[in-house]
Structures are given as C-alpha cells and as structure tokens.
Amino acid sequence: MFFLLRMAFWLSIVLILLPTGPQRGPSTRDVDAADALSAASATVHDLKGFCAREPNACTVGSELVTVLGHRAQAGAKLLYNFLTEAMAPRAAGSLAGNSGKSPPDDAQLRAASQNTLTPTDSEPPWRGPAAHKADGHSA
Numbered sequence: 653m654f655f656l657l658r659m660a661f662w663l664s665i666v667l668i669l670l671p672t673g674p675q676r677g678p679s680t681r682d683v684d685a686a687d688a689l690s691a692a693s694a695t696v697h698d699l700k701g702f703c704a705r706e707p708n709a710c711t712v713g714s715e716l717v718t719v720l721g722h723r724a725q726a727g728a729k730l731l732y733n734f735l736t737e738a739m740a741p742r743a744a745g746s747l748a749g750n751s752g753k754s755p756p757d758d759a760q761l762r763a764a765s766q767n768t769l770t771p772t773d774s775e776p777p778w779r780g781p782a783a784h785k786a787d788g789h790s791a
Contacts, residue, residue, distance in 0.1 A: 703710035
C-alpha cells in the first residue's frame with residue numbers, strides 16, 4: 653500500500669515537471685501575475701485556518717514531519733558513514749612513503765606530522781612602524 657502511495661507521489665512530481673508544448677484552444681487562459689498572486693494569497697489565507705478547523709490533522713502532521721526529519725537525519729548519517737568508508741584508502745601502499753609496508757599506527761602518523769614548519773612559517777608577522785601622535789607630545 654505504501655509503495656503505491658510513494659509511486660503515485662513520484663509519478664505526479666514527474667508529470668508536473670515535464671515540459672508541455674504550446675496549448676491552444678478555448679479552455680486555456682493566460683494567467684497573469686496578479687491572478688497568480690491573488691490565488692496564492694487566498695490559498696495561504698485558507699491554510700492559516702486549517703489547524704483551527706482540523707486540529708487533529710495538524711497534530712498528526714507535525715508528528716509526521718518530526719519523524720520524517722529524524723529518519724532523514726539518520727539516513728544522512730548512514731550515507732555519510734558509507735561514503736567515508738568507501739572513499740577511504742584501502743591499500744597500505746597508498747600512504748605517502750609507505751610502499752609495501754604495513755600501515756602506520758597513530759604514533760607513527762603523529763611523529764611524521766611534527767616539526768613540519770619552515771623557518772619562514774615561524775617568523776612573527778610583519779608590523780608597520782609605530783604611529784606617531786599628531787600633537788607632538790609624547791606620552
């Protein structure tokens with residue numbers, strides 16, 4: 653049952669997004685911006701009163717949105733973990749300077765990343781000359 657609902661939803665999205673050719677005939681009417689804005693504002697005004705008319709539907713709807721948000725978050729986390737594992741280097745020789753050896757442990761990686769600054773990196777940043785006061789008095 654849920655499969656049919658999902659299929660109907662996606663089919664309607666596809667049908668909405670399909671381009672249509674020029675429509676000619678007595679049933680088609682050009683809709684200008686004022687008509688579209690008027691219809692949209694009337695729809696929003698009607699939707700504002702929906703929760704007052706159907707409080708049970710709004711409660712169930714808010715719970716559904718919360719559950720879907722949690723599921724989307726869990727799905728994104730699973731996808732992130734899967735992609736992280738899939739993109740991680742598999743071969744031990746893929747690490748620089750480690751061809752044919754066993755993978756380095758954490759201590760070896762930390763030691764290799766120490767003392768990598770050049771003397772230029774260690775120099776203090778340049779500062780301009782000290783500003784002189786305009787009134788001629790020294791503080």
